[in-house]
Amino acid sequence: MTVDELKTVSVAKSVDARGTACPGPLLEAKKAIGAIKGGDVMEVLSSDEGTKQDIPKWCSKQGHEYLGFVEENGYFKVYMKKK
Amino acid sequence: MQDLEAQIAELQSQIETLQEKVSDLENTNRDQLSIAIVSGDMDKILAAMIISLAAAAMDTKVKLFFSFWALSALRDPKKTAQGKDFISKMFGFMLPKGKNKLGLSKMNMAGMGPQMMKHIMKKKNVMSLDEMFKQAAELDIDIIVCEMSMDLMGFKKEEIIDYPHLSYGGAATFAVDAGQSGAQWFI
Numbered sequence: 001m002t003v004d005e006l007k008t009v010s011v012a013k014s015v016d017a018r019g020t021a022c023p024g025p026l027l028e029a030k031k032a033i034g035a036i037k038g039g040d041v042m043e044v045l046s047s048d049e050g051t052k053q054d055i056p057k058w059c060s061k062q063g064h065e066y067l068g069f070v071e072e073n074g075y076f077k078v079y080m081k082k083k
Numbered sequence: 084m085q086d087l088e089a090q091i092a093e094l095q096s097q098i099e100t101l102q103e104k105v106s107d108l109e110n111t112n113r114d115q116l117s118i119a120i121v122s123g124d125m126d127k128i129l130a131a132m133i134i135s136l137a138a139a140a141m142d143t144k145v146k147l148f149f150s151f152w153a154l155s156a157l158r159d160p161k162k163t164a165q166g167k168d169f170i171s172k173m174f175g176f177m178l179p180k181g182k183n184k185l186g187l188s189k190m191n192m193a194g195m196g197p198q199m200m201k202h203i204m205k206k207k208n209v210m211s212l213d214e215m216f217k218q219a220a221e222l223d224i225d226i227i228v229c230e231m232s233m234d235l236m237g238f239k240k241e242e243i244i245d246y247p248h249l250s251y252g253g254a255a256t257f258a259v260d261a262g263q264s265g266a267q268w269f270i
Contacts, residue, residue: 021209023137027218030140048208054137061141 001067006079009067012040018047018075025051026058029080033064038082041067047075055080115144115264119257122270123152123178125185125197125212131270132215139222146264148257150229154236156182156212157228157243164239171237178236181244182212220247227252227260 001009015032017025025046036042044055052069055078059066067079116138120131135145149157160181167175179185187196204211210218219226226249233240233251243249261267 019208021207023133023140024208024210026137026140027222058141 001079003068003070006068006070006077009041009079011043011079012036013042014045015042016045017051018045021048022050022054024048026054029055029058033062033080033082036082041079041081044078044080045072045075046078051078052076110263112265113144113263114142115146115260115266117146117148117257117261117264117267119148119150119261119267119269120153120156121151122188123155123185124188125182125200126187126189127270128153128156128182128185129212129215132212132219135224136215136218136222139219139224143265145219145222145224146227146260147224148227148229148252148260150232151236152178154228154232154238155179156185157226157246157249158238159242159244160184162242164242167237167239174236175238182216185212216244216246223248225250227256229253229257 013032013036015025015028017028020028025044025048029042029044032044033042044051055069056066058064059080063083065081065083067081069076069078116135118131118135120128122128131147135147139145155178158179158181160183164175185197186194187200190196201211226246228243228249228251230251230253232238240251
C-alpha cells in the first residue's frame with residue numbers, strides 16, 4: 001500500500017512500542033495480534049530502526065500481510081493485516 | 084493381471100518407503116531453535132536471549148541448553164545450598180552469582196564495563212536480562228540445565244532460579260533436540 005493509503009486505513013489495534021528496543025516491538029506485536037480478528041489491520045509504533053526489517057519478516061513467517069510503513073517525527077508506524 | 088498386482092505391490096512398498104523418509108525429514112527439520120550456551124559472559128547471554136525471544140515471537144520452539152560457565156546466569160542470588168565440599172564452595176565463591184553479576188567478554192574493566200553496559204541498555208530501552216528471562220518464560224522458551232556441569236562445579240538444584248520451563252538433562256538431550264531443530268547454535 002502507498003503511504004497515503006496507509007494514512008487513511010482503518011486500524012483495529014494500535015500498539016505503541018516506542019519505549020522498547022529490539023526485540024521488544026516484535027514481542028508486543030505478537031501479544032497484540034492475538035486480540036484482533038483475521039483481516040483486521042494493526043499498526044505498531046516503533047522508534048527501533050530494526051523493526052522496519054523485522055516486522056515484514058515476522059509477517060511472512062506468521063502468514064500475516066505486511067502493508068508498509070509511514071514515517072513520523074522521530075518514529076514510524078508499521079502496518080499489517082492479520083491472516 | 085498378475086503383472087498388474089505385482090506392480091501395485093511394488094508401488095505400495097515405494098509409497099511406504101517415501102512416507103518413512105518424509106516423517107524422518109519432518110523430525111529433523113522442525114521449526115525449532117536449539118542453542119548450547121556455554122559462555123557465562125553477559126554479552127553472549129544477552130545475544131542468545133535476544134535471538135531466542137525474536138525466534139519465539141515467530142512461534143519457533145526455542146530450547147536453550149545451559150552448560151559450563153553459563154550456569155552462573157541461572158544462579159539465584161537469594162538462594163543458598165548446604166553441604167558443599169571445598170572445591171564446590173570455591174566455584175561458588177569465584178563465579179558470578181546470578182545473571183546480574185556477569186562480566187563482559189571484552190571491556191570488562193574489573194566490573195565497570197557491565198555497569199556501563201547496563202546503564203546504556205536502559206538508556207536505549209533495551210530489556211534487562213531479568214526482563215528477558217521473564218519474557219522467555221511467557222513465550223514458553225525451554226531451559227535445559229546440563230547435569231554434568233552442575234555436578235562438576237558443585238552447583239545444587241536448590242540454588243538455581245525459579246523458571247517455569249526449566250529441566251535438567253545431559254548432552255544426549257541437547258544432541259537429540261538439536262538433531263530435530265531447523266537451526267542449532269553454540270554460544
